[in-house]
Amino acid sequence: MKMSSTSRRLLLFSNSSMAGEEYLQFASSLINQFKDGWGMSKALFIPYALRTHEDYTEKVKKAFHPFGIEIEGIHKAEDPVAAVRSAKAIFVGGGNTFQLLKGLYDHKLIDPIRKSVLQEGVPYVGWSAGSNVATASICTTNDMPIVHPPSFHALALVPFNINPHFVDADPNSTHMGETREQRIEQYHEIEGMPPVLALREGSFLEVHDDSAFLRGRSGAKLFRTGKPVEAFEPEANLSFLLESS
Amino acid sequence: MKMSSTSRRLLLFSNSSMAGEEYLQFASSLINQFKDGWGMSKALFIPYALRTHEDYTEKVKKAFHPFGIEIEGIHKAEDPVAAVRSAKAIFVGGGNTFQLLKGLYDHKLIDPIRKSVLQEGVPYVGWSAGSNVATASICTTNDMPIVHPPSFHALALVPFNINPHFVDADPNSTHMGETREQRIEQYHEIEGMPPVLALREGSFLEVHDDSAFLRGRSGAKLFRTGKPVEAFEPEANLSFLLESS
Ligand SMILES: [Ca+2]
Numbered sequence: 001m002k003m004s005s006t007s008r009r010l011l012l013f014s015n016s017s018m019a020g021e022e023y024l025q026f027a028s029s030l031i032n033q034f035k036d037g038w039g040m041s042k043a044l045f046i047p048y049a050l051r052t053h054e055d056y057t058e059k060v061k062k063a064f065h066p067f068g069i070e071i072e073g074i075h076k077a078e079d080p081v082a083a084v085r086s087a088k089a090i091f092v093g094g095g096n097t098f099q100l101l102k103g104l105y106d107h108k109l110i111d112p113i114r115k116s117v118l119q120e121g122v123p124y125v126g127w128s129a130g131s132n133v134a135t136a137s138i139c140t141t142n143d144m145p146i147v148h149p150p151s152f153h154a155l156a157l158v159p160f161n162i163n164p165h166f167v168d169a170d171p172n173s174t175h176m177g178e179t180r181e182q183r184i185e186q187y188h189e190i191e192g193m194p195p196v197l198a199l200r201e202g203s204f205l206e207v208h209d210d211s212a213f214l215r216g217r218s219g220a221k222l223f224r225t226g227k228p229v230e231a232f233e234p235e236a237n238l239s240f241l242l243e244s245s
Numbered sequence: 246m247k248m249s250s251t252s253r254r255l256l257l258f259s260n261s262s263m264a265g266e267e268y269l270q271f272a273s274s275l276i277n278q279f280k281d282g283w284g285m286s287k288a289l290f291i292p293y294a295l296r297t298h299e300d301y302t303e304k305v306k307k308a309f310h311p312f313g314i315e316i317e318g319i320h321k322a323e324d325p326v327a328a329v330r331s332a333k334a335i336f337v338g339g340g341n342t343f344q345l346l347k348g349l350y351d352h353k354l355i356d357p358i359r360k361s362v363l364q365e366g367v368p369y370v371g372w373s374a375g376s377n378v379a380t381a382s383i384c385t386t387n388d389m390p391i392v393h394p395p396s397f398h399a400l401a402l403v404p405f406n407i408n409p410h411f412v413d414a415d416p417n418s419t420h421m422g423e424t425r426e427q428r429i430e431q432y433h434e435i436e437g438m439p440p441v442l443a444l445r446e447g448s449f450l451e452v453h454d455d456s457a458f459l460r461g462r463s464g465a466k467l468f469r470t471g472k473p474v475e476a477f478e479p480e481a482n483l484s485f486l487l488e489s490s
Pocket residue numbers: 094095096097128129143423
């Protein structure tokens with residue numbers, strides 16, 4: 001039973017850039033389509049997924065400049081919690097998911113971001129690792145665990161998990177490491193684990209309050225315990241995923 | 246400066262099976278070549294990397310049966326620490342590295358295994374996740390973080406890391422997720438991280454006291470901070486990796 005509707009505006013991208021394009025070219029023009037409606041002329045950028053915060057922020061600034069979206073890096077803020085509290089939009093970039101989540105815990109940003117996004121309706125835009133941390137947990141990241149966050153629980157802006165950069169298994173492969181699908185199935189052998197939305201590159205999820213739609217060009221697969229895998233095409237209505245179990 | 250030699254007999258496999266073969270067929274026949282010299286007619290098997298301990302142990306038992314190597318699953322032992330202490334050889338199987346390492350911590354087996362292997366000279370054989378946990382840390386696993394171990398520090402039977410199932414980047418790929426090589430390089434952006442030996446499928450490392458040799462059919466790459474990546478062919482002497490920094 002749905003108790004009350006949640007104020008929420010999220011764009012969660014599988015990836016930021018397509019092969020042969022400038023960094024963020026793919027995602028930035030799509031994000032720009034929401035700029036006026038969602039009031040995103042200025043955004044706080046969280047670069048913790050990479051270690052070169054200044055360089056990373058400059059790259060992102062450059063990508064959004066043509067659209068008139070102003071980017072401010074949180075690493076420059078004296079008080080990162082205050083920066084989140086006053087942000088008009090929050091953009092969270094990809095890189096290493098463990099590093100990103102540890103950064104959010106280290107700077108005590110989990111609760112402030114949740115509050116801004118879920119209570120104040122501040123738009124959240126994430127790509128790759130930035131989408132992983134928006135979900136229930138980072139348990140379905142593809143990244144290497146290069147640092148140890150205190151928990152894998154994440155921002156839980158949605159009650160499911162995302163697997164970004166999803167790739168379907170190659171039937172001709174002789175590689176013996178697990179396929180992406182097998183890795184997600186191993187996760188679901190653990191009781192009580194949430195659904196996993198596997199976003200192919202070129203896909204993103206648009207969440208507005210209690211509605212969620214699959215956008216982009218490449219579709220997604222949905223993994224749920226005890227159910228067959230489902231395939232979804234672009235524009236599919238995935239709002240049912242927002243009903244918490 | 247090397248202070249004293251370490252007693253140590255390890256076989257660390259990238260993977261257990263090659264495409265189209267029975268489970269463990271590839272590794273078991275190679276492990277058998279060490280059976281008499283290393284006294285491995287009976288081994289304690291640690292199945293924690295998968296959740297189906299009994300099924301997993303049965304599969305491993307079956308694979309080693311033709312060679313007269315008797316397998317006992319640690320999950321049947323009333324006291325897992327005592328089982329490690331009395332083991333004549335320790336075999337650690339692949340699956341999910343996080344689940345495996347958490348199992349070792351939960352059952353308080355880190356120190357007992359280290360003691361058996363490094364002080365009593367008990368042979369240790371690992372494949373895939375079982376090789377990851379033998380090293381300094383699991384920070385270079387390919388697996389998904391489906392459970393949260395209290396630390397990523399592992400058994401440290403060797404002072405470096407392994408990346409199993411290593412795959413070279415495909416120059417024709419349009420996938421935008423990080424290549425394996427890029428993931429390892431991100432790890433090495435963190436100061437003080439140990440070398441990473443990237444074992445292609447079909448490779449394994451033989452460690453005897455202070456000697457280490459690359460074995461198998463497919464070679465390896467070595468990643469070290471501040472040094473160019475090095476390629477090694479089968480039979481290469483990698484003993485220099487055992488000198489702790
Ligand atoms: Ca990444």
